[in-house]
Amino acid sequence: MSSRHDIDVRPIRADEIPDWIRAMNTGFLRPPSVSEAEIADRSTYIVPGRTLGAFDGDRCVGTFRSFAQEVTAVGGAAVRADAISNVTVTSTHRRRGVLTRMMAQDLAAARDRGDTVATLIAAEYPIYGRYGFGAATTAAEWTVDVPRAGLDPRWAGPGDGGRVDLVDGDEVRKTGPGLHERLRRSQPGAIDRSERWWQTATGALLLDRAPWTEPFHALYRTADGEPEGLLTYTVDDRWGDAKQPQQTAKVKDLVAVSPAAERALWHHVCSIDWVTAVRTGWRAPDDLLPHLLPDPRAAAITTQADWLWIRILDVVAALEARTYASAGVLVLEVTDPDGLSRGRYRLDASPEGASCTPTTEEAGLVLPVASLGSLWLGDESAVRLAALGRVREVRAGAALSADALLRTSRRPWCPDMF
Numbered sequence: 001m002s003s004r005h006d007i008d009v010r011p012i013r014a015d016e017i018p019d020w021i022r023a024m025n026t027g028f029l030r031p032p033s034v035s036e037a038e039i040a041d042r043s044t045y046i047v048p049g050r051t052l053g054a055f056d057g058d059r060c061v062g063t064f065r066s067f068a069q070e071v072t073a074v075g076g077a078a079v080r081a082d083a084i085s086n087v088t089v090t091s092t093h094r095r096r097g098v099l100t101r102m103m104a105q106d107l108a109a110a111r112d113r114g115d116t117v118a119t120l121i122a123a124e125y126p127i128y129g130r131y132g133f134g135a136a137t138t139a140a141e142w143t144v145d146v147p148r149a150g151l152d153p154r155w156a157g158p159g160d161g162g163r164v165d166l167v168d169g170d171e172v173r174k175t176g177p178g179l180h181e182r183l184r185r186s187q188p189g190a191i192d193r194s195e196r197w198w199q200t201a202t203g204a205l206l207l208d209r210a211p212w213t214e215p216f217h218a219l220y221r222t223a224d225g226e227p228e229g230l231l232t233y234t235v236d237d238r239w240g241d242a243k244q245p246q247q248t249a250k251v252k253d254l255v256a257v258s259p260a261a262e263r264a265l266w267h268h269v270c271s272i273d274w275v276t277a278v279r280t281g282w283r284a285p286d287d288l289l290p291h292l293l294p295d296p297r298a299a300a301i302t303t304q305a306d307w308l309w310i311r312i313l314d315v316v317a318a319l320e321a322r323t324y325a326s327a328g329v330l331v332l333e334v335t336d337p338d339g340l341s342r343g344r345y346r347l348d349a350s351p352e353g354a355s356c357t358p359t360t361e362e363a364g365l366v367l368p369v370a371s372l373g374s375l376w377l378g379d380e381s382a383v384r385l386a387a388l389g390r391v392r393e394v395r396a397g398a399a400l401s402a403d404a405l406l407r408t409s410r411r412p413w414c415p416d417m418f
């Protein structure tokens with residue numbers, strides 16, 4: 001058996017991309033074979049300097065990739081993030097510290113580059129807390145029992161002068177990116193989407209690992225013709241034994257920049273003849289959908305789990321990037337196993353702006369950087385984390401004061417997987 005010291009962790013060379021993909025497929029328990037099409041596709045977007053491989057001799061046994069991303073802070077600022085993906089260690093080389101070495105290299109480089117946070121979506125909950133990541137957003141999925149929802153069967157489109165039209169992939173590639181940009185600028189937790197995202201979502205780029213089924217795209221326009229929402233869904237083909245339709249519509253994406261668009265598009269997908277169930281796809285946990293139905297209990301939660309994880313790399317930049325609805329002072333002692341963000345910081349915040357500076361004042365709260373990651377987008381509560389032992393209150397009432405400053409009225413949401 002090779003020891004951990006025989007394993008070389010380093011950025012891959014361009015000619016190592018096929019071996020690296022093979023190792024990644026192996027780690028994700030997919031057929032390991034690599035097609036020319038996959039090599040060509042991945043070569044267009046993986047950044048060799050930020051794509052790490054772990055090598056045992058010539059064999060790639062670990063994969064790790066990061067790329068530049070923007071994540072929206074509370075208040076709408078786009079924050080520089082180090083997005084991490086494609087993390088695997090081949091089963092023959094597990095638990096020898098290979099992931100720990102790849103993560104340490106990448107986070108140190110991100111900190112040196114000046115990234116404010118690192119982000120990822122965790123395959124399993126227990127993996128990333130040890131590296132300073134905290135679960136920062138939740139994804140929820142509902143299944144709507146359409147006949148029970150109580151919607152008017154005579155619904156013939158939005159009654160607000162706007163309209164819903166089915167459009168093709170060309171139109172989606174024209175209109176979708178602008179709509180998504182508007183959404184993500186106002187949605188804490190949202191991330192930027194690449195042009196490739198829109199190509200794969202519309203079949204303009206076909207990947208041999210993901211068989212293509214053309215979905216339906218419904219576009220909402222206001223009475224003035226302004227696009228404000230786009231819904232993409234597929235429908236299965238199921239009939240009951242008594243010849244009754246039992247089709248399920250599965251929402252793949254819903255981008256709405258106004259409540260009117262959100263209302264109209266949910267109403268549209270819940271009012272398609274033959275469709276008796278709607279699966280919403282991963283939505284914000286406080287999505288309006290259940291309460292747009294006359295009977296909200298017709299929408300049952302089928303998935304609810306942590307989604308975007310945040311690792312704060314620069315406490316000052318992260319806390320100054322977001323806005324605050326009230327005024328207050330918070331002194332935080334941040335502990336960090338990797339030392340990247342360790343320190344004591346004073347946050348002076350108000351609706352007019354915020355400043356955060358290193359300080360020697362006594363801290364009100366002591367917390368690991370992972371807990372700060374969970375609090376940063378406004379979703380988690382310091383009072384709850386104190387009860388769980390993940391935040392320590394030095395000054396009585398400090399957790400409550402932190403909640404008054406940090407929490408938000410709508411919950412953060414990351415619509416995308418990466």
Ligand SMILES: CC(=O)SCCNC(=O)CCNC(=O)[C@H](O)C(C)(C)COP(=O)(O)OP(=O)(O)OC[C@H]1O[C@@H](n2cnc3c(N)ncnc32)[C@H](O)[C@@H]1OP(=O)(O)O
Pocket residue numbers: 027028084085086087088089090093094095096097098099100101120121122123124126127130
């Ligand atoms: C952002 C993404 O890409 S998510 C995808 C993550 N990848 C996967 O889930 C694919 C299948 N799993 C794997 O490839 C590997 O098991 C990995 C990448 C999760 C872990 O790689 P390893 O090299 O085994 O991790 P490493 O040896 O560095 O472990 C470090 C510590 O984390 C712990 N750990 C690692 N993985 C897990 C896990 N899945 N569950 C619980 N603890 C874990 C180890 O026990 C170890 O703990 P210790 O420091 O107390 O001894």
